[in-house]
Amino acid sequence: MKWRLVFLLALVLPDLPLDPFHGGLAASLWHPLGVDDLGRDALLRLLLAGARSVGFASACALLALGLALLLAWRGRRWRGALSALRSLPPVLFLLPLAAALGGIGIAALLLLLGLLLAPHLEPPLRVKLDTIRRSPAWAAERTLGATPASTLRRWGPWALDQAAVLFPSAWLGALWGEATLSTLGLGPGPSHDSLGRLLLEQLPRLATDPSPLGWGALVVVLGLAWSASKPPAEKRTALSRG
Amino acid sequence: MRLRAWGTVAQGAAVWALALALAWSLPGALWRPVPPPPFPVHALLPAVLALGALALAAPLLAWLGGPDLATRRPLALLEAPPDLLWAGVLLACWPAAWGPPGQGGWLVAFLAAALPGEVRWLSAALPGEVPFPAAWGSEVVRRARRLALARLVSRWLAARLPIWLTASLVLERMLGVPGLGMDWMERVAGRDRAGLAAWVAALALLWLLSRSLEVEAVA
Numbered sequence: 235m236k237w238r239l240v241f242l243l244a245l246v247l248p249d250l251p252l253d254p255f256h257g258g259l260a261a262s263l264w265h266p267l268g269v270d271d272l273g274r275d276a277l278l279r280l281l282l283a284g285a286r287s288v289g290f291a292s293a294c295a296l297l298a299l300g301l302a303l304l305l306a307w308r309g310r311r312w313r314g315a316l317s318a319l320r321s322l323p324p325v326l327f328l329l330p331l332a333a334a335l336g337g338i339g340i341a342a343l344l345l346l347l348g349l350l351l352a353p354h355l356e357p358p359l360r361v362k363l364d365t366i367r368r369s370p371a372w373a374a375e376r377t378l379g380a381t382p383a384s385t386l387r388r389w390g391p392w393a394l395d396q397a398a399v400l401f402p403s404a405w406l407g408a409l410w411g412e413a414t415l416s417t418l419g420l421g422p423g424p425s426h427d428s429l430g431r432l433l434l435e436q437l438p439r440l441a442t443d444p445s446p447l448g449w450g451a452l453v454v455v456l457g458l459a460w461s462a463s464k465p466p467a468e469k470r471t472a473l474s475r476g
Numbered sequence: 477m478r479l480r481a482w483g484t485v486a487q488g489a490a491v492w493a494l495a496l497a498l499a500w501s502l503p504g505a506l507w508r509p510v511p512p513p514p515f516p517v518h519a520l521l522p523a524v525l526a527l528g529a530l531a532l533a534a535p536l537l538a539w540l541g542g543p544d545l546a547t548r549r550p551l552a553l554l555e556a557p558p559d560l561l562w563a564g565v566l567l568a569c570w571p572a573a574w575g576p577p578g579q580g581g582w583l584v585a586f587l588a589a590a591l592p593g594e595v596r597w598l599s600a601a602l603p604g605e606v607p608f609p610a611a612w613g614s615e616v617v618r619r620a621r622r623l624a625l626a627r628l629v630s631r632w633l634a635a636r637l638p639i640w641l642t643a644s645l646v647l648e649r650m651l652g653v654p655g656l657g658m659d660w661m662e663r664v665a666g667r668d669r670a671g672l673a674a675w676v677a678a679l680a681l682l683w684l685l686s687r688s689l690e691v692e693a694v695a
Contacts, residue, residue: 314484318491320635321683323642326660327495330672333664334503410558414646417560418661437564438650442572452564459556 238292238405244285245293249425250274267446276447279427284454287409287429290344294408297348299397302355302404306363307393309356316353324350325414332420340422347411354407355400362396402462409458429455485687492680499672502664512668519655522579526586527640531633533591535625538598542621545599554592559643562589563650582653589643594636601628634686638679 253273261268267276309316328346332338338346366372366389375385409429415421416430429451436448538545545551566585570577577585602624609616645657663671 312487314487315491317484317687318488318680318683321638321679321686322491322495323638323679325642325645326638326675329661330499330502330664406556410560413558414560417646418649433560433564437560438567440564440568444568452561455557455561460553462556 238288238401239296241285241288242292244282244289247282247285249427250279250282261446267450270447276445276450280432280447280450280454283427283429283432283451284458286427287412288458290340290412290428291405291409294344294347294351294411295401295404297344298351298355298404298408299400301348301352302359302400303393303397305352305356306359310360316356319350319353322350324411325418328415329418329420332415337420338415338422340426343412343415343422347408351404351407351411355404358400359396363393366392406459406462429458481687485684488683488687489680492676492683495676496673496680499676500669502667502669502672504667506667510666512666512671513659513662515671516654516656516659519659522583523644523656526583526644527637529583529587530590530594530640531629533587534594534598534632535629537591537595538602539618539621539625541595541599542617543599543602543604546596546602551592551596555596557589559585559589559646560650563647567650577651577653579653582647582651582655585647585651586640586644589647590640594632597636598625598628598632601632631686634682637682 251274254271255273257269257271257273259265259269265275265277267280270276270279305312305316324347327350328338328343331346335342375388380388412421412428413430413433416428417434419434421428421430432447432451433455436445436451439445440448440452541548562585566577566581566588570581602621605617605620609620641657641660644655645661647653648655648658649661660672660675662668663675
């Protein structure tokens with residue numbers, strides 16, 4: 235979880251300069267993945283787009299997990315509304331919104347994806363929190379007159395650990411959500427380069443006009459999928475013991 | 477208890493009513509009004525076939541693999557790439573001499589994108605088998621899995637149907653195959669508010685029908 239949070243810094247990096255008179259160059263020593271049609275170094279573009287997408291997904295996952303934790307803790311009475319929100323397909327909800335607003339900016343998309351992901355993360359967190367709420371330790375604390383502040387101090391780190399286990403799935407949801415909207419042409423504008431935009435540009439060309447940038451984008455996406463599919467540490471230990 | 481169930485239905489109905497109101501009040505207008513697109517009846521059969529293949533293959537694989545399948549990394553890795561990546565890989569590997577991928581390619585990409593996630597969903601929901609029924613032999617284990625899956629399948633279908641619709645939209649767009657997902661998008665682009673409201677009403681009906689299954693799962 236922690237290494238992905240480093241990429242939050244990439245959200246404030248400047249854009250790459252355009253040099254359209256030197257576009258479309260093949261791979262060379264100075265440009266290992268070549269240069270795109272607008273004269274931007276493809277490797278640099280891939281790194282910047284990847285870092286920005288990872289930073290966006292990390293910020294979105296943090297927001298969604300925070301909200302999900304709050305809903306799991308206090309949202310019991312809103313179970314019906316949360317169930318209906320889980321039945322709303324996020325992309326189908328975002329499409330009319332993007333069409334109505336003429337596209338969704340990066341900050342608004344972060345907020346919306348966070349809000350739409352939170353109801354999906356709430357049930358597994360609620361199951362874990364309910365186990366603790368029914369335990370003798372919890373009942374003993376209530377009997378001894380624990381205040382909300384002391385409860386938060388005692389159980390907060392544990393709840394954060396439980397939320398951290400769900401971070402990879404929230405992160406992937408945000409990453410692919412942004413990529414999907416960009417693929418449908420409804421994500422942030424062309425000024426915001428991301429993995430979604432790269433996939434949109436390069437994937438259809440792979441069969442007929444493959445470029446190193448296209449293959450590079452594919453490798454980065456598969457690498458991210460590989461890193462997010464790693465089981466949590468305690469599970470690996472249990473499996474290795476078994 | 478009954479009062480609480482009605483309360484949750486009322487909350488959900490309020491959310492769906494809000495979605496319906498948003499669909500009706502979608503802002504913007506076309507420069508030149510066009511009639512709403514006809515419902516793609518021809519896309520119903522491929523969609524039913526795809527859902528049928530998924531509804532058969534996923535429980536079958538979960539039955540064969542059992543709950544251990546949920547913690548297997550290869551399956552998690554197959555599940556992680558999004559549907560748009562599967563469509564891209566299909567486009568990259570599809571021989572140009574065969575022409576566009578069409579419905580067959582769409583079905584392959586849809587199953588590749590949806591099957592790993594659905595198998596994991598079902599496997600994770602299966603009860604543990606150690607020490608029992610594993611100690612009673614493989615025949616009992618298979619029977620226990622079959623009974624558990626028989627209870628799970630309807631709830632699974634109701635919970636995942638909207639998600640498949642989303643996956644279908646991306647694949648249709650990338651592979652150029654008109655279908656149910658594209659119908660939604662065309663209605664958004666054409667500002668067909670009545671058509672969008674009908675879609676929302678259909679999703680709300682699906683949610684309402686799946687309520688009894690969810691109440692059973694909570695109990």
